[in-house]
Amino acid sequence: MSRKMKNKIITEVAIERIASEGKCIGHHDGKVVFVGNVAPGDIVDVRITKGKSSFMEGEAVHFHQYSKDRVEPFCAHFGTCGGCKWQHINYDLQKTYKRQQVVDQFERIAKVPIPEVLPILGSANTRYYRNKLDFTFSNKKWLTIEQIRSGEEFERNALGFHIPKMFDKIIDIDHCYLQGGPSNDVRNSLREFSLQNRLSFYDIRNQAGLLRNLIIRTTSTGQTMVIVQFGEDDAENIQLVMEFMKSKFPEITSLLYVINTKGNETFHDLELVTFAGLPYIEEEMEGLKFRIGPKSFYQTNSDQAYELYKVARDFAELKGDEVVYDLYTGTGTIANFVAKQAKQVIGVEYVEAAIEDAKLNSEINGITNTQFYAGDMKDVLNEEFISQHAAPDVIITDPPRAGMHEDVVKMLLRLAAPTIVYVSCNPATQARDVALLAEKYQVERIQPVDMFPQTYHVENVVQLTLKP
Ligand SMILES: C[S@@+](CC[C@H](N)C(=O)[O-])C[C@H]1O[C@@H](n2cnc3c(N)ncnc32)[C@H](O)[C@@H]1O
Secondary structure (H helix, E strand, O other), rough: OOOOHHHOOEEEEEEEEEEEOOOEEEOOOOEEEEEOOOOOEEEEEEEHHHHHHOOOEEEEEEEOOOOOOOOOOOHHHHHHHOOOOOEOHHHHHHHHHHHHHHHHHHHHHHOOOOOOOOOEEOOOOOOOOOOOEEEEEEEOOOOOHHHHOOOOOOOOOOEEEOOEEEEEEEEOOOOOOOOOHHHHHHHHHHHHHHHHOOOOOEOOOOOEEOOOEEEEEEOOOOOEEEEEEEEEOHHHHHHHHHHHHHHHHHOOOOOEEEOOOOOOOOOOOOEEEEEEEOOOOOEEOOOOOEEEEEOOOOOOOHHHHHHHHHHHHHHOOOOOOEEEEEEEEOHHHHHHHHHOOEEEEEEOOHHHHHHHHHHHHHHHOOOOEEEEEEOOHHHHHHHHHHHHHHOOOEEOOOOOOOOOOOOHHHHHHHHHOOEEEEEEOOOOHHHHHHHHOOOEEEEEEEEEEOOOOOOOOOOEEEEEEEEE
């Protein structure tokens, strides 16, 4: 784009469809324009923010026509909070667009023959479906343009979510529709108590302040874990806060805190203190219990995780005598979920603590045919590992958004298991990996699953079988 285009307003752009990452596409003078926070069917004036010779990016500054597919967003924070970017699009269409994303990625990136992509499995709950939320305390509350212009004084302490692309600005959340149970009450009560007691909210630029972060985890079994992160080692005030939480919310089954004076909010390397209750919560699936510690990963939509795992198990087509490799096993949830239908399951995962959880989850469920190994997949899955373990009949792989390392894909080709079930939260990298696997594999089934209603994210499961 020539510099001249920046900030230029182009008028009456017809928004045609959704592209990847949730942005929408229109055209102007034969060039593609990507626009955020609009819906297909809108006609808008767009202020150009960025562009290259072949495309432009911009933001809608005036609406001439609203799409008939729009619905009224139900959350007061919609538009400012980055959490649920698709609330203005009705859920049936959200599902259509998500499925289309999968079709597009496989056509454009994988470029291999594919069967008809199955209808997406929608989430029964489109609100209050998350089991984990992470809130940040800040003394730099985000103020709207109207608030700033009003000239009034506003409370600047906040507890809520980061404003997209602004690391130090936090939107104060009054009600979040993502998590049910006591979540909203816990957050609002803690903020109220902290303000009343004049406790300091974290100042991220100066890295100072007592109250830093709040994590709330819930389960379908009705348990709740709350972790309060403190930025200062102030024993008296920590006791004050934790006693308040304990007495105000007896329903919290696992109440913990951590003192974190480091430069970042992650606490994987820090010791947590269990203030009340147990140091874990438990999720349940088909009678299996999954213990979730404060540092453990668990799929964030519990009900839909069950649906996802059922698809993965169905695509694995287990009869009982198979050796299964569960790659990127996390806390071994899929491994333990399919163990009853397999002869042996071997799980591999980077995070050592997760592997400890995976072993524990086998133990508490009386599962004896699993083995778990910790390490980087590309290093663990080597010739020595293969020679020491039975060859897999089925490989289930569920890598992070970046997909699989090329060496891991090569090893999968070398292993040549009859079936691969590829679970992914990023169809673009999944399609890239499938293109490489196509050297030996064909795509049998593709099943998108919606784990995150009101967002553009889509989970996708692909069944691959060895070519004859
Ligand atoms: C999408 S999660 C899969 C979780 C699990 N399958 C489940 O359903 O709970 C991806 C997992 O891959 C792990 N991981 C990321 N990079 C890795 C690597 N290079 N080697 C091994 N594991 C890795 C992450 O720690 C994470 O647990």
